Amino acid sequence: MSDSEGAARAPDDIRRHLLLAVDETEGSRRAVMFVADFFGAYQDLAVTVLSIVAEPPEDLFRTAQARQEWLETQRRSRDALCAGYRAILADGGLGDERVRTRVVVRRVVSLGDAILEEQEQLRCCIVVVGRRKITHHEEFLLGSTSNRILHRASACAVLVVE
Amino acid sequence: MAASAAYTEEMVRGLLARSGASQRPPERIRLIADTTDFFGVESDDVLVLDGTPYLIRNYEREGRFGLDDEPKYWVRRAIDLLDGSTRVLKFEFHEEFETRIGGVSIRRFRSPRKEARILDLVRGQRHFMQGRWALDGAGNNVRILEFIRGRRYDQVAVAAGDDHEDFFHRHFPAVLEDFVGLVRAIKFLHDRGEKHGDIRRDHIICDRDSGVNRWIDFDYDYVHGESLFSFDLQGLGNILIFLAGRGDVLLPELRREQPAVHARLTRDDLSIAFNHRVANLQKVFPYVPDSLNRVLLHFSEGAGLFYDAADQLLEDLAAAQADVTAATGRRT
Numbered sequence A: 001m002s003d004s005e006g007a008a009r010a011p012d013d014i015r016r017h018l019l020l021a022v023d024e025t026e027g028s029r030r031a032v033m034f035v036a037d038f039f040g041a042y043q044d045l046a047v048t049v050l051s052i053v054a055e056p057p058e059d060l061f062r063t064a065q066a067r068q069e070w071l072e073t074q075r076r077s078r079d080a081l082c083a084g085y086r087a088i089l090a091d092g093g094l095g096d097e098r099v100r101t102r103v104v105v106r107r108v109v110s111l112g113d114a115i116l117e118e119q120e121q122l123r124c125c126i127v128v129v130g131r132r133k134i135t136h137h138e139e140f141l142l143g144s145t146s147n148r149i150l151h152r153a154s155a156c157a158v159l160v161v162e
Numbered sequence B: 001m002a003a004s005a006a007y008t009e010e011m012v013r014g015l016l017a018r019s020g021a022s023q024r025p026p027e028r029i030r031l032i033a034d035t036t037d038f039f040g041v042e043s044d045d046v047l048v049l050d051g052t053p054y055l056i057r058n059y060e061r062e063g064r065f066g067l068d069d070e071p072k073y074w075v076r077r078a079i080d081l082l083d084g085s086t087r088v089l090k091f092e093f094h095e096e097f098e099t100r101i102g103g104v105s106i107r108r109f110r111s112p113r114k115e116a117r118i119l120d121l122v123r124g125q126r127h128f129m130q131g132r133w134a135l136d137g138a139g140n141n142v143r144i145l146e147f148i149r150g151r152r153y154d155q156v157a158v159a160a161g162d163d164h165e166d167f168f169h170r171h172f173p174a175v176l177e178d179f180v181g182l183v184r185a186i187k188f189l190h191d192r193g194e195k196h197g198d199i200r201r202d203h204i205i206c207d208r209d210s211g212v213n214r215w216i217d218f219d220y221d222y223v224h225g226e227s228l229f230s231f232d233l234q235g236l237g238n239i240l241i242f243l244a245g246r247g248d249v250l251l252p253e254l255r256r257e258q259p260a261v262h263a264r265l266t267r268d269d270l271s272i273a274f275n276h277r278v279a280n281l282q283k284v285f286p287y288v289p290d291s292l293n294r295v296l297l298h299f300s301e302g303a304g305l306f307y308d309a310a311d312q313l314l315e316d317l318a319a320a321q322a323d324v325t326a327a328t329g330r331r332t
Helices: A026-039 A064-091 A111-122 A136-142 A145-152 B009-019 B112-121 B153-157 B164-170 B172-191 B230-244 B251-257 B259-264 B290-297 B310-328
Strands: A016-021 A045-054 A099-106 A126-130 A157-161 B046-049 B052-062 B070-080 B086-090 B096-101 B104-110 B131-135 B141-146 B150-152 B204-207 B213-215 B220-222
Touching: A016 A026, A016 A111, A026 A045, A026 A064, A026 A126, A026 A157, A045 A064, A045 A111, A064 A099, A099 A111, A111 A126, A111 A145, A126 A145, A136 B104, A136 B230, A145 A157, B009 B052, B046 B141, B052 B086, B112 B131, B112 B141, B150 B153, B153 B204, B153 B230, B164 B172, B164 B310, B172 B213, B172 B230, B172 B310, B230 B290, B230 B310, B251 B259, B290 B310
Parallel strands: A016 A045, A016 A126, A045 A099, A126 A157
Antiparallel strands: B046 B052, B052 B070, B070 B086, B086 B141, B096 B104, B104 B220, B131 B141, B150 B204, B204 B213
16 A cells, blocks of 8 residues: 555644545546535635555556556556645635645455545544446446445445535 | 476376376377467377476367357366376466446456466365466466366256246255355355456356365456455356246246236346346245345345345345245255
């Protein structure tokens, strides 16, 4: 596991902490805009923009180099994504001093569980995700991250942005 | 020194004679150590892997759903010339493709490394094919599998009984017990972070010697979404629907043979993976207990909740087993 920027909060940081989990989907963009719009005026709020790159099965790549290149490309892409979302949050009133970004590359069994592990580690009291609007069949075969978070979260509020 | 260089043609001829592997010894024996071009590996070639010479025999063939007799050029029957045993050799072969199920595209690929890893993982586990792997002289991962004598599980499992009712009451409890064992085996993989990757009913062989059903073919993998094991689980659901229905209950046949039953079905009653198959079997066979039918409905178009772990399926199957036993009066 690795992170691009930021990790756990400092022990003396008592601000309310919101975890905004994003990827490259339109649902994530809606979630970012919602947070910027709804929470921009809350001065006592810290936001971590989290993007998790799920490592693909190691066997997908013929060589370790091909796999490493893929992961690096993904990381750069997510770094750029988070930077863009940071700008949107800043426009909404959540300035740089209140927003951290964190890109994590790791093996995940469930992306939803991985987000909740981050929530626990970062001690966030709200998790915000966008809904991808997947079909019934997609949910059957691929699973739904937002549903997983809704069902598994136990120590935080969850906002799923439609 | 290449591994094959440890053997001379004369030594191999001696082994051939001793093993009785070939009634008519080939005129010319070609010792090989590189399977990169597996199309160029011919019958009667001798491949040396990890110091063991294997006499190459025929291609294995795909036997399923209209693909009968399609040769799998990378899979060869072989004879271990040291002990005379029959083996199946799988040469390194990569492919990547998409499978569409219920309109959803799943990215899939074949991985020799994954199969090798799982062979190590399931060594000694009765519900899995057994074997080992070795790198050939060019570094290709060749899997050396024990040959399982037996028939496809699906053909054996639903063969008994005069009709569905007879099958369900007299034989299904034992079939369900066997199926639960197969699900537990998949849970063994999942608990260790591995998928089967291609759960289909023709990937289970009923071992004639031991009577045990064994999963085969572990080299497929898929790129998962939120749930690592959903695709494996949908495969288990398809098999369960097949077993409980004593074969696939297909809409066209139902329309033709039981129009009144067909008229009662809605889209929600159909398999979510295969829309021409009925998942809500209780509507066709009213004696199917509620608890079993609820499990089947998890794999139907009308499902509101899906399994994402084998544990959940096993828990529901335990309740279904109890009810099936109560309904039929038979244990196994």
